[in-house]
Amino acid sequence: MTLLPSVGRELSNPPSDGISNLRFSNSSDHLLVSSWDKSVRLYDANADSMRGEFKHGGGAVLDCCFHDESSGFSACADHKVRRIDFNAGKEDILGMHDEPVRCVEYSYAAGQVITGSWDRTIKCWDPRAASGPERSQIGTYKQPERVNSLSLVGNHLVVATAGRHVNIYDLRNMAQPEQRRESSLKYQTRCVRCYPNGTGYALSSVEGRVSMEFFDLSEAAQAKKYAFKCHRKSEDGRDIVYPVNAIAFHPIYGTFATGGCDGFVNVWDGNNKKRLYQYSKYPTSIAALSFSRDGGLLAIASSYTFEEGDKPHEPDAIFVRNVNEIEVKPKPKVYPNPPA
Amino acid sequence: MRKELCRNFQQGSCRYGERCRYLHPQQTKPNNPFGFGTQQQQNKTSNNPFGFGVQGGSNSNRPNQSQQPFQNTWQRNPSSGSGASTQQSGKQTQQADHKCTDPAACKRVIQEDLKNERPMWKLTCYAHCKHLPCDVSGDVSYEELRAMAYEESKRGIPLQSIVERERNLQNAKVAEFENFLRSPYRGAVTANQTPSIFPPATQVNSSPPGGFSAFNQQPAFPNTNAGGGGPPNPFGRFNQQPNAFSVNTPQPAPSGPSGFQSQPSSFGPGPAAPSAFQPSVSFKPASFGPGPVAPSGFQSQPASFGPGPGLSTPPQNSSIFPSVTPTPAFNSNQNNQTGFSFNSPVASFTSPAVDTTNTPSGTELQAGGAPVDTSIWLKEKWNPGEIPEQAPPDAFVHR
Numbered sequence: 064m065t066l067l068p069s070v071g072r073e074l075s076n077p078p079s080d081g082i083s084n085l086r087f088s089n090s091s092d093h094l095l096v097s098s099w100d101k102s103v104r105l106y107d108a109n110a111d112s113m114r115g116e117f118k119h120g121g122g123a124v125l126d127c128c129f130h131d132e133s134s135g136f137s138a139c140a141d142h143k144v145r146r147i148d149f150n151a152g153k154e155d156i157l158g159m160h161d162e163p164v165r166c167v168e169y170s171y172a173a174g175q176v177i178t179g180s181w182d183r184t185i186k187c188w189d190p191r192a193a194s195g196p197e198r199s200q201i202g203t204y205k206q207p208e209r210v211n212s213l214s215l216v217g218n219h220l221v222v223a224t225a226g227r228h229v230n231i232y233d234l235r236n237m238a239q240p241e242q243r244r245e246s247s248l249k250y251q252t253r254c255v256r257c258y259p260n261g262t263g264y265a266l267s268s269v270e271g272r273v274s275m276e277f278f279d280l281s282e283a284a285q286a287k288k289y290a291f292k293c294h295r296k297s298e299d300g301r302d303i304v305y306p307v308n309a310i311a312f313h314p315i316y317g318t319f320a321t322g323g324c325d326g327f328v329n330v331w332d333g334n335n336k337k338r339l340y341q342y343s344k345y346p347t348s349i350a351a352l353s354f355s356r357d358g359g360l361l362a363i364a365s366s367y368t369f370e371e372g373d374k375p376h377e378p379d380a381i382f383v384r385n386v387n388e389i390e391v392k393p394k395p396k397v398y399p400n401p402p403a
Numbered sequence: 404m405r406k407e408l409c410r411n412f413q414q415g416s417c418r419y420g421e422r423c424r425y426l427h428p429q430q431t432k433p434n435n436p437f438g439f440g441t442q443q444q445q446n447k448t449s450n451n452p453f454g455f456g457v458q459g460g461s462n463s464n465r466p467n468q469s470q471q472p473f474q475n476t477w478q479r480n481p482s483s484g485s486g487a488s489t490q491q492s493g494k495q496t497q498q499a500d501h502k503c504t505d506p507a508a509c510k511r512v513i514q515e516d517l518k519n520e521r522p523m524w525k526l527t528c529y530a531h532c533k534h535l536p537c538d539v540s541g542d543v544s545y546e547e548l549r550a551m552a553y554e555e556s557k558r559g560i561p562l563q564s565i566v567e568r569e570r571n572l573q574n575a576k577v578a579e580f581e582n583f584l585r586s587p588y589r590g591a592v593t594a595n596q597t598p599s600i601f602p603p604a605t606q607v608n609s610s611p612p613g614g615f616s617a618f619n620q621q622p623a624f625p626n627t628n629a630g631g632g633g634p635p636n637p638f639g640r641f642n643q644q645p646n647a648f649s650v651n652t653p654q655p656a657p658s659g660p661s662g663f664q665s666q667p668s669s670f671g672p673g674p675a676a677p678s679a680f681q682p683s684v685s686f687k688p689a690s691f692g693p694g695p696v697a698p699s700g701f702q703s704q705p706a707s708f709g710p711g712p713g714l715s716t717p718p719q720n721s722s723i724f725p726s727v728t729p730t731p732a733f734n735s736n737q738n739n740q741t742g743f744s745f746n747s748p749v750a751s752f753t754s755p756a757v758d759t760t761n762t763p764s765g766t767e768l769q770a771g772g773a774p775v776d777t778s779i780w781l782k783e784k785w786n787p788g789e790i791p792e793q794a795p796p797d798a799f800v801h802r
């Protein structure tokens with residue numbers, strides 16, 4: 064275990080190819096990591112040990128999520144959604160899409176697994192059903208375009224697709240989206256993440272911008288939405304504009320971290336519209352971010368995301384930082400004349 | 404209010420923001436030729452180096468510099484790029500409330516965006532007006548590109564051709580943007596949303612199949628376009644064939660020319676237009692290859708865009724498509740087009756099935772579009788997903 068104070072602890076035994084996503088568990092500091100090397104790995108972030116490696120023969124694993132401490136789900140480029148039993152070290156197929164499955168989430172509220180795919184659908188699955196797509200699939204919902212990212216909070220599901228479409232669903236009524244929107248950013252959407260308080264979501268794009276949106280369609284709520292620029296570098300009067308690949312919300316403070324292809328991780332206070340912190344630059348693009356359940360740890364996947372095609376790049380690595388309160392705690396505005 | 408300039412503001416550290424007694428240049432909005440209303444920015448404080456709430460304009464601030472953590476005292480670096488930051492702060496207001504009423508204004512917005520904020524990732528979609536559907540669609544994510552590359556490599560395609568294909572894809576997309584920049588749609592949209600001056604609907608098919616674009620012409624499909632309407636996307640699966648990104652088969656690497664390029668890009672979401680959907684089956688469209696293709700004539704027209712700017716006129720397409728069988732139709736350019744898609748000769752439609760190995764989804768090739776229900780043009784307001792790909796028939800244009 065290498066100890067680098069500025070970037071955090073680097074986990075040993077990282078995947079041998081790009082990291083597509085990583086997630087902390089809701090009940091421990093176990094970290095689940097999916098990779099282009101066709102495996103899903105489970106780490107104990109505190110002990111820096113790999114607890115399991117689950118090889119998916121079919122293709123790159125594009126996403127993963129926990130179900131509970133003993134099992135999780137994976138989304139694979141071979142079109143299959145799998146359930147992984149960590150203890151038994153086995154996986155089985157929960158269902159399939161017609162194209163690579165890009166995202167997987169588990170909804171505790173609905174008790175369902177939700178997957179999004181490049182086949183332009185999202186599907187809901189019952190994880191307790193017998194394996195096999197016929198038995199376990201609860202529903203399939205067409206999307207306007209290929210699904211790039213999805214996020215859940217409470218009963219809300221937000222789906223971001225290619226072509227800048229955003230569909231917002233209520234999990235209790237999936238027959239049609241509750242809202243259909245176009246992204247308020249101008250370029251391709253990279254990532255969408257809902258606020259932990261359930262009032263809205265943050266959307267990031269390839270143009271170095273993040274937009275903060277709200278579910279409530281009332282004027283008052285919509286007036287609060289905004290977008291900001293980030294992950295850009297100024298050079299010769301022009302900006303080099305990096306995609307923002309990852310967003311992760313701190314579970315307690317509601318502040319959030321963003322990671323971009325510039326290798327930086329920034330922490331933002333969305334309510335006060337300020338940047339709280341910027342971590343030291345990582346060796347290569349940030350592919351994924353995740354806060355632990357109490358916000359005490361931040362896992363960072365520093366893994367080249369091929370935004371510039373195939374080129375030599377730094378090795379893919381996972382860093383785990385201990386998060387200091389000062390980096391993530393909001394600082395309310397200071398007014399020169401406080402109200403009397 | 405004093406008439407002096409606020410010194411703190413110039414340094415980027417005025418705490419009073421709107422309440423400040425001294426002048427903050429951006430508040431005076433000198434550059435407001437279009438009379439845009441006040442910025443609705445929630446954030447009027449002068450310390451807005453990230454442009455919170457502001458769209459457009461480049462931000463030459465370097466927030467990273469000399470930052471003590473938690474200090475948040477963004478210093479505007481006077482030497483950085485262009486003292487432009489103050490000049491541009493006025494410009495920032497221009498895009499805040501852009502409405503597509505004046506084509507020149509739209510064009511300006513587009514030019515600024517593409518000049519100042521061109522993302523490094525080229526295979527992106529673009530809309531000049533936030534909340535509106537894309538002007539340039541057919542975006543591909545880097546994961547898709549990577550999956551495609553891995554897939555091809557697994558099949559034994561040499562790295563060289565993979566790289567070449569990707570490069571072509573990228574060039575095509577860049578060319579599409581260039582074209583778009585040169586001739587963004589002409590003018591106000593007919594029915595809110597983006598103007599769609601598409602080739603006469605009759606062409607149908609013309610719209611490049613590809614595409615995923617959301618818009619399917621059918622009014623029937625409310626947004627989701629399920630690819631191809633009708634038959635569930637038979638085409639969708641097309642992609643399976645390697646084509647997804649064009650390459651596929653014979654010709655790897657789409658050759659350049661061809662204006663649209665949809666080619667390469669087509670895969671995927673095919674630049675715009677997907678009008679293809681449509682069960683068109685009748686067409687044989689199968690192809691889509693080249694996606695938008697259609698117009699092969701164009702070249703310059705971005706054509707592909709989906710709803711967006713009409714550009715194009717491609718009307719020519721019609722000839723192209725007919726039968727789709729791959730390509731030939733396209734005349735010209737596209738050579739590769741044929742490559743696309745067709746992997747599976749028309750017959751394949753139906754089943755997407757194809758290979759499980761998953762063709763990189765990339766492109767869904769959609770068959771050419773079917774004729775649009777002309778009543779769509781009479782609607783006052785379109786929902787996303789209903790917007791026809793094709794241009795309105797002349798009868799509806801220029802009222």
